[in-house]
Amino acid sequence: MTEELAFRGFEYAPAPESRSIVRLEDAYGLFVGGRWREPAETYTTISPASEEPLAQVGQAGPEDVGAAVAAAREAFAGQWSALRPAERAKYLYRIARLLQERAREFAVLESLNGGKPIKESRDVDLPLAAAHFFYYAGWADKLEYAFPNRRPRPIGVAGQIIPWNFPLLMLAWKIAPALAAGNTVVLKPAETTPLTALLFCDVLRQAELPRGVVNIVTGDGRTGAALVSHPDVDKIAFTGSTEVGKAIQRELAGTGKGLTLELGGKAANIVFDDAPLDQAVEGIVNGIFFNQGHVCCAGSRLLVQESIQQPLIDKLKRRLGTLRVGDPLDKNTDVGAINSAAQLQRIEELVAAGEQEGAEIYQPPCRLPEQGYWFAPTVFTNVAQSHRIAQEEIFGPVLSALTFRTPEEAVEKANNTAYGLSAGVWTEKGSRILWTAQRLRAGVVWANTFNRFDPTSPFGGYKESGFGREGGLHGLEPYLRFDGDATEWGG
């Protein structure tokens, strides 16, 4: 009997994480001033892996946004900005601990609503989200030391708009520094992934955060637009597409509101001929297939030195065959569901363009589920800089492989993009890592690793990848005003 099984290979039986830990409401309101506000309109949020409806969620209109901003203003003017900084820190520490305690519940919900594999939401999203709250809690009463002689003060009400690829983690990146600096916030989660942000409201209740300090309004782009254009918002922090980022910047021009933008990317992952090949393959896979490639800093362009192209691509293709695509809640799943029908359509369109332009497509044999939104891991070889798939952000599990001959050519190709969020360098030579990193115009450069995040490390882009930094001390700065700021004089 074992011979027969051995012939099939070592197939893993389903190992699903239980959904029972999550208790979903039928419908959610908007979290305004510490209370649930009944929205005028609602929409259905689904699981992208099955298209199963999960809950009704509010579509916040301009009045709802206005009420949220008013609640945030009142909380700011009232007790929050006057609170002793050490007291602010206590709330943040509480939130961090509660996220840790409820990590499994949040991880399951994140995978359910967003489609990402449970092993990622469990091992990456949740631990990092809690780490961000812990980290910024530590700064809350040390701002004078962080920015000596500059008299740091909170700026007021921050409007924050976050994307659907790391819903809870992006919420943490936004809320933790804002609160640590003494601001209040109105946050809009992404249209397709509102549920963990709504569950987070329960954490705020448990933490006894004063009413109105954090307000959460769900909805589509219209809700975001209402938040951006609201006159009583002091600062906008946006993470999302470059297109929307540009529109926000146009809208805010001349208003005096602060702005930070975390936008798209088309990162180069540069593999030199002396790199440890098997580990580089792991880095390439992690760089582009982590979270289905729905990562702004994804290593979506592979730049491989021509002399090792063949063995590296062979190894990469074989490795693709071991990726397990399917049920996001299965603990053995490596690649989950595409986040939405719209995103799937965009991926399909760009992949079709790649084939049409003459690049060579490779997809491993894999069975995709019938229901839901899925896309097989894809590698394009023979890609030229002039192809759309080498220039445009695909935001899916699609890698474009190009070659280079010399380090100069690698840097030139890597920088030859409208974006500049991240890059990777693979070589055994320390001096070459430094030489390359100095010349790459990217906010983050990883050496012999990829997609590594830490709350202490600033993250952000060059060029059309945006401006402003999140994480580290740098991440506090946009949420503070200082002596000598232009706004102090010009209002």
Added chain:
Amino acid sequence: MSSTPVLPGGFELPLEPRLPRIGAVDQVALEERAASLAKRSIKQESKRFALELAVRMMDLTTLEGSDTPGKVAALAAKAIQPDPADPSVPSCAAICVYPNLVPAAVARVRGTGVKVASVATAFPSGQSSLAVKLLDVEEAVAFGADEIDMVIDRGAFLSGRYAKVYDEIVRVKEACAAAHLKVILETGELGTYDNVRRASLLAMAAGADFIKTSTGKLPKAATLPMLLCMLEAIRDVHDETGRVVGMKPAGGIRTAKQAIQNLVIVSETLGPDWLTPDRFRLGASSLLNDVLMQIRTQKTGRYQNPEYFTRD
């Protein structure tokens, strides 16, 4: 890497058309990959499949100064029929003993399909002359050992005398005649994964049928990243030359869970072709009972008392 050793003349010859690039190993990424594979959740029928496979791949081992014919007889009986209460549990692959005890082992397993492996070449340190090592091997083979587990000369390797290491393996392979040769690198003494990779390639170039992590006499032995590092070297040799080399982690594998993690790494690195006792062995002295206990738990749905399984 600038410190890549100059390889001995003739190193390429046995592996025409060409050797894989010696290359480098990145410690952080290797350990990360091994850790992520260790998190695979293996359940139900796949768990049962893996556990039975682990039994079939096991080199049941005793390598003590206190070993006697009686002890070896008990070990042989256990290897032939690991679970007397459940005859459907398969036999182990081999029993692994010192050369002196090979005759006793051979007498006990004759006709059962269980093989006899013998350590040799001044195991475990390898600190003897080549003549002594060869005599050690020849004797074990003459006693009827099917497989020889040799140790490389780590002193020579660490002092850069790769040619000596290589030549010794070639000579031992000749002395093995029809017996299969497993080459123990003693990875715990090699210091870096780069060295482990080099030693793996060297051993395979010199004619190893299997490469093996450790003697079992050192605390840090068959770790998962070490296994992965050696499997990647085996894969590169196979890619370049088509030659099939087996792998045997040994030392420190004590639980069924570890055994399954080993099999997952083999499966996801080399594929199902390597999931056979001809190509993969688990060297262990105390692993078997935990695997048997898990098999019975899988079959009955109830956790078991360790006293239900024989101690040998």
